[in-house]
Amino acid sequence: MQTAITLPVAATHTPITAATSKPYQANNLSRPGSIEKYFTWMFIKLRIFYFACIILKRPDKIISTFKTMLRLRNNVWGGDLKKMYKIDGKYYFNQYTPGWPSGAYDLLIKSELRRHASPLTVTEKLSFVFLAITRKCPMRCEHCFEWDNLNQKESFSREDLFKVVDLYQNEGVLQLHFSGGEPMVRFKDLLPLIKYASKKSECWVLTSGFNFTAHNALLLREAGCKGIVVSIDHYIAELHNMFRGNSSAFEQAVNAISNAQQARMVTSVSVCATKQFIDGNHLMPYMDFAKKLGVQFVQVLEPRSVGHYEGKNVLLDEKHIVELELTFKRINHSPAYSDYPTMLYHGYHQRRVGCFSGSRSVYVDSAGDVHACPFCHTKSYNIIELVRGIQKTLPVKENKCPLFEKIA
Numbered sequence: 001m002q003t004a005i006t007l008p009v010a011a012t013h014t015p016i017t018a019a020t021s022k023p024y025q026a027n028n029l030s031r032p033g034s035i036e037k038y039f040t041w042m043f044i045k046l047r048i049f050y051f052a053c054i055i056l057k058r059p060d061k062i063i064s065t066f067k068t069m070l071r072l073r074n075n076v077w078g079g080d081l082k083k084m085y086k087i088d089g090k091y092y093f094n095q096y097t098p099g100w101p102s103g104a105y106d107l108l109i110k111s112e113l114r115r116h117a118s119p120l121t122v123t124e125k126l127s128f129v130f131l132a133i134t135r136k137c138p139m140r141c142e143h144c145f146e147w148d149n150l151n152q153k154e155s156f157s158r159e160d161l162f163k164v165v166d167l168y169q170n171e172g173v174l175q176l177h178f179s180g181g182e183p184m185v186r187f188k189d190l191l192p193l194i195k196y197a198s199k200k201s202e203c204w205v206l207t208s209g210f211n212f213t214a215h216n217a218l219l220l221r222e223a224g225c226k227g228i229v230v231s232i233d234h235y236i237a238e239l240h241n242m243f244r245g246n247s248s249a250f251e252q253a254v255n256a257i258s259n260a261q262q263a264r265m266v267t268s269v270s271v272c273a274t275k276q277f278i279d280g281n282h283l284m285p286y287m288d289f290a291k292k293l294g295v296q297f298v299q300v301l302e303p304r305s306v307g308h309y310e311g312k313n314v315l316l317d318e319k320h321i322v323e324l325e326l327t328f329k330r331i332n333h334s335p336a337y338s339d340y341p342t343m344l345y346h347g348y349h350q351r352r353v354g355c356f357s358g359s360r361s362v363y364v365d366s367a368g369d370v371h372a373c374p375f376c377h378t379k380s381y382n383i384i385e386l387v388r389g390i391q392k393t394l395p396v397k398e399n400k401c402p403l404f405e406k407i408a
Helices: 025-030 034-056 059-077 103-117 158-170 183-197 214-223 237-244 249-262 275-279 283-293 318-333 346-350 383-387
Strands: 085-087 090-092 128-132 175-179 202-207 225-231 266-272 297-301 342-345 361-364 369-371
Touching: 025 085, 034 059, 034 103, 059 103, 059 346, 128 158, 158 183, 158 383, 175 183, 183 202, 183 214, 214 225, 214 249, 225 249, 237 249, 249 266, 266 283, 275 318, 283 297, 283 318, 297 318, 318 342, 318 346, 342 346
Parallel strands: 128 175, 128 361, 175 202, 202 225, 225 266, 266 297, 297 342
Antiparallel strands: 085 090, 361 369
16 A cells, blocks of 8 residues: 655654645755756857867868767767756766766767767777675565675775775776665775765765764765765665665665755666666656655666676566666657656667767676676676775776767
């Protein structure tokens, strides 16, 4: 039986319910007006064109590359995405793109221009790294891709983590997403790590909500953390708690969102859309729930046969993929859903233009093994062996997608 669920918020606010609530009030300021949005997009396109002129020089190459980048963006988002959010003086369009204006955003533009103008001669540069800093986790999640690594002796020392950050930042990485296990278990190491890493890269935390108190949220923000991604796998508290194997998981997750918003961070929720979730018609109610939470982004992940799901029949059927794609386009482009969070669904672009993992990002698991992404266990090398040795540069990484094959 589905009933109205009380969403815990900070003590200074009145509790809200999933059935009747308004969006978190402080977060209404994150949506620019239509005029501000129009001119912001215009400025960004002009800046891309400006960098194209400086880097590419030849008029024919400038025009063709500029059009290629805009066309790629449309293919990734299923149209010309207009949604944006302004938080702490910066505009955000995607949780995997640095906020604008910033030096990191400019560097990303320059890297993509070189990649598309000379794809055969320019060395690919990583733009973001998922770094699992701990094997410890209070959850026992149904879909956990780190399942075999959990709750063993830590692989990374604090010194190792700083060296890993150095190594990837020397390669030009613009974003670092700290995960686990549960990264907030290792808060005493996470805080100085973000303070150090945020001098050169934009930092995010991927969390279940555990230990994400209002006080810790402020400390993370002061250290330089720009955003968080909170895993919430159902809008019904009991079903989320069951999925996570923890009776307080839902309350912790929702409180973490509220605490991050009050600390002026970008907020995103991540959901694993299983067959049962989609067949139960939970996708749109989940988007309603995310809207009421006031988050900027909703990341919808497809289950993969890795970790705790290894050997299980969890891959989505065609009907599930169709439903996800229709919802993805509706939420992001229909005027009726203009006030909903941006929906990220990687499967949409992976099936059309290819996967960005490997070419733009890597996943460093809690044992130090480096993979193309969290969901395709394609170990290339071990980063701990590297940072504890004398080698100062990264080896050639594996750049392939076992499922989709095509690399964007």
